[in-house]
Amino acid sequence: MNGYTDNKEALLARLARIEGQVRGLAGMIEDDKYCIDVLTQVSATTRALQVVALKLLDDHLAHCVTEAAAQGGELAQAKVHEASAAIARLVKS
Numbered sequence: 001m002n003g004y005t006d007n008k009e010a011l012l013a014r015l016a017r018i019e020g021q022v023r024g025l026a027g028m029i030e031d032d033k034y035c036i037d038v039l040t041q042v043s044a045t046t047r048a049l050q051v052v053a054l055k056l057l058d059d060h061l062a063h064c065v066t067e068a069a070a071q072g073g074e075l076a077q078a079k080v081h082e083a084s085a086a087i088a089r090l091v092k093s
Helices: 005-030 037-069 073-092
Strands: none
Touching: 005 037, 037 073
């Protein structure tokens, strides 16, 4: 079971809204909307994706990493390293 399984429906609903935001962005470009207005929507869409990423990370830490830590050993080390790498990728983006 994935850490996000309990929140799957909420995540899917949020992603559907984000998908709508992206389609809206495409429409703004097609309609030659003002640059700053488009950039404002890009920023909002980016933030919405960041919220999804942070929720997935939180679920991963609370479920997958916690379970691996309870088992200990190499699996625990691997899960912590995996989470650290994911955090590094999020910080870079």
